[in-house]
Amino acid sequence: MPREGSAFAGVGAVMMKELADNLSSTRMRLLEGLIFITGAGAVYSTIGAVKEVIGEDPFIFLRVFTTGIPPLPSFVGFLGFLIPIIAIALGFDGVNGEFNRRTMSRILAQPIYRDGLLFGKFLAGLATISMALTALWLFVIGLGIWMMGLPPSTEEVMRSLAFLVASIAYGGVWLALAMLFSVIFRSAATAALAALSVWLLFAFFWQMLVVLLTPIIAPADPYSVASQVHTVEVGLGLSRLSPNTLFSETALAFLNPAERGQNLGVLLPQQLQGAISGPLPFAESVGLVWPQVAGLFASFILLFTIAYVLFQRQEVRA
Amino acid sequence: MSEPVIRAERLTKKYGNAVAVDSLDLQIEPGEVFGLLGPNGAGKTTTILMLLGLTEPTSGKATVAGFDPLRQPLEVKRRAGYMPDQVGFYDNLSGLENLRYTAKLCGLRGQDADDRIQAAAKRVKLDYAMRKPVRTYSRGMRQRLGIAEILMKGASIAILDEPTSGLDPQASREFLELIRSLKNDGMTILLSSHLLEMVQSICDRVALFNRGKIGLMGKVGDLMSNVLGGTHVIRVEAEGANVAAAIAKVPGVARVAPEGGRLRVEASGDLRGDIARAVVNAGGDLKMIDAGEASLEDVYTRYFEGVPNAA
Ligand SMILES: Nc1ncnc2c1ncn2[C@@H]1O[C@H](COP(=O)(O)OP(=O)(O)OP(=O)(O)O)[C@@H](O)[C@H]1O
Numbered sequence: 246m247p248r249e250g251s252a253f254a255g256v257g258a259v260m261m262k263e264l265a266d267n268l269s270s271t272r273m274r275l276l277e278g279l280i281f282i283t284g285a286g287a288v289y290s291t292i293g294a295v296k297e298v299i300g301e302d303p304f305i306f307l308r309v310f311t312t313g314i315p316p317l318p319s320f321v322g323f324l325g326f327l328i329p330i331i332a333i334a335l336g337f338d339g340v341n342g343e344f345n346r347r348t349m350s351r352i353l354a355q356p357i358y359r360d361g362l363l364f365g366k367f368l369a370g371l372a373t374i375s376m377a378l379t380a381l382w383l384f385v386i387g388l389g390i391w392m393m394g395l396p397p398s399t400e401e402v403m404r405s406l407a408f409l410v411a412s413i414a415y416g417g418v419w420l421a422l423a424m425l426f427s428v429i430f431r432s433a434a435t436a437a438l439a440a441l442s443v444w445l446l447f448a449f450f451w452q453m454l455v456v457l458l459t460p461i462i463a464p465a466d467p468y469s470v471a472s473q474v475h476t477v478e479v480g481l482g483l484s485r486l487s488p489n490t491l492f493s494e495t496a497l498a499f500l501n502p503a504e505r506g507q508n509l510g511v512l513l514p515q516q517l518q519g520a521i522s523g524p525l526p527f528a529e530s531v532g533l534v535w536p537q538v539a540g541l542f543a544s545f546i547l548l549f550t551i552a553y554v555l556f557q558r559q560e561v562r563a
Numbered sequence: 564m565s566e567p568v569i570r571a572e573r574l575t576k577k578y579g580n581a582v583a584v585d586s587l588d589l590q591i592e593p594g595e596v597f598g599l600l601g602p603n604g605a606g607k608t609t610t611i612l613m614l615l616g617l618t619e620p621t622s623g624k625a626t627v628a629g630f631d632p633l634r635q636p637l638e639v640k641r642r643a644g645y646m647p648d649q650v651g652f653y654d655n656l657s658g659l660e661n662l663r664y665t666a667k668l669c670g671l672r673g674q675d676a677d678d679r680i681q682a683a684a685k686r687v688k689l690d691y692a693m694r695k696p697v698r699t700y701s702r703g704m705r706q707r708l709g710i711a712e713i714l715m716k717g718a719s720i721a722i723l724d725e726p727t728s729g730l731d732p733q734a735s736r737e738f739l740e741l742i743r744s745l746k747n748d749g750m751t752i753l754l755s756s757h758l759l760e761m762v763q764s765i766c767d768r769v770a771l772f773n774r775g776k777i778g779l780m781g782k783v784g785d786l787m788s789n790v791l792g793g794t795h796v797i798r799v800e801a802e803g804a805n806v807a808a809a810i811a812k813v814p815g816v817a818r819v820a821p822e823g824g825r826l827r828v829e830a831s832g833d834l835r836g837d838i839a840r841a842v843v844n845a846g847g848d849l850k851m852i853d854a855g856e857a858s859l860e861d862v863y864t865r866y867f868e869g870v871p872n873a874a
């Protein structure tokens with residue numbers, strides 16, 4: 246049956262309120278502090294090491310993002326790890342929190358659709374993540390300019406901006422997951438634990454599982470090259486079910502112009518000819534990881550749609 | 564006759580095999596205060612949610628202010644204010660901030676919104692606390708903030724689910740006064756309750772609900788004479804073999820029923836004299852006789868005596 250009126254009524258109001266809540270909450274302050282301190286620490290030590298190769302590497306700024314000084318992971322590694330935590334912290338009590346505060350039925354009795362509430366909350370979360378990551382990005386670039394005494398090139402700015410967008414999309418996936426759990430579980434603690442379990446799975450155990458599962462799903466025949474290729478493909482496919490894999494591959498392609506797919510499991514024609522090496526133009530790097538970027542967006546849309554459908558069918562009474 | 568503001572036709576809600584609301588027919592006129600009464604689980608909240616378009620009926624149809632809550636929920640929700648059972652607000656925000664948020668959701672902004680909020684807060688006598696966080700509010704203050712929200716919206720229909728549950732007698736009384744003043748402004752009010760005294764004192768009409776069906780509906784006075792056969796309930800404590808039979812023969816007595824060692828006599832008037840005489844004439848020993856006007860509670864008790872309870 247058609248319903249009348251805009252599905253987006255109230256989105257702005259919900260978003261502004263949630264954004265104000267997010268930005269003023271202690272929870273958010275703590276997380277932002279954490280990400281800034283770890284990020285700054287990683288970048289600071291990296292710049293110290295990278296400075297020595299100034300002049301040798303045309304993409305010295307991008308090195309700042311990707312180089313890890315053991316035992317610390319690189320800045321990108323840190324983000325791959327911390328963005329999900331921030332997104333989960335922002336989303337795990339989005340819907341069930343309204344039920345637990347007994348505000349749900351009162352809010353939905355205002356002239357808005359449920360769509361407006363869910364969209365507004367999601368957009369507020371995404372805006373919060375974007376603000377935090379953009380601030381961090383500016384901070385890193387600023388620190389780089391200050392410590393290395395030279396500005397980034399246009400291409401470096403473009404590549405690192407593309408990386409910024411990818412990290413926001415990655416945050417969106419985890420935010421959608423956290424909000425999905427906030428729809429499914431009435432208890433906020435359960436939703437948070439469930440989301441953190443998924444995060445643990447992908448951050449720590451997924452690669453192990455892939456290694457364990459691949460030979461079972463697609464055993465390699467030592468005498469058949471085709472079967473070995475198949476095994477590798479299955480392994481890659483499995484590992485790309487993880488948003489963390491998609492994110493790190495995207496980051497690699499954006500931030501490392503020399504990356505031609507040798508680390509991504511895709512082979513470009515040039516490489517097959519084995520002739521050319523050296524940096525790839527930005528547009529080709531984008532083309533290289535387009536499937537990964539699309540994968541991030543697709544998983545976000547899928548998760549959000551499931552959350553949306555479940556929320557539409559939920560009883561409003563607490 | 565004017566068009567009803569709220570109308571339900573064969574409205575039905577099933578949860579699996581359980582029928583929460585069963586083919587409900589209801590019409591509420593403009594300016595009326597209508598009470599939904601019934602035991603826990605009778606289906607009052609479900610009915611209200613269907614009227615607001617917050618729950619989809621399994622079958623049947625509802626109209627609120629001329630709109631269909633399923634297809635035009637925004638129109639309905641613009642005109643009807645709702646205060647849920649145990650209404651909740653954002654505890655970390657002040658009363659003012661809470662209402663500002665609702666105002667924005669209703670499309671009201673800026674000075675207009677603030678003026679409306681202030682007027683509404685004054686009306687419910689909450690203006691002194693509007694800048695305090697809601698976490699410091701008492702139960703009664705939250706309820707009044709709920710009413711202020713409805714006033715601020717400029718709704719012409721107020722739907723209140725158990726509005727006085729959990730209030731102390733004083734707060735309840737004040738709250739009833741507030742509802743009366745809304746009625747005087749011409750607002751149509753639908754409220755659910757199990758506090759019968761309250762419903763009796765402010766409702767023009769009531770519906771007694773059980774297991775999703777309306778058992779009885781009408782003006783409080785009419786229900787009393789219909790169900791009880793009278794408007795007075797007299798309680799008699801007397802000893803003697805056939806006192807009850809003797810009282811039943813008194814003209815004007817509709818029914819005599821034992822009630823906790825006493826007799827409950829339903830009568831068309833204050834027949835205490837006649838009853839006392841009848842007891843004495845039958846050789847009984849009159850210990851106590853006590854008359855009160857029948858209350859809705861008597862109707863309720865009597866009505867649900869015959870009906871198995873839902874919850
Ligand atoms: N989501 C649900 N799933 C299954 N049954 C439900 C659901 N919600 C309500 N019910 C059932 O519907 C019936 C009516 O419930 P409703 O809440 O409307 O009663 P009520 O009259 O408001 O009771 P109360 O006085 O306790 O508030 C109850 O038997 C209840 O168990």
Ligand SMILES: [Mg+2]
Nearest residue numbers: 607608648724
């Ligand atoms: Mg109820």
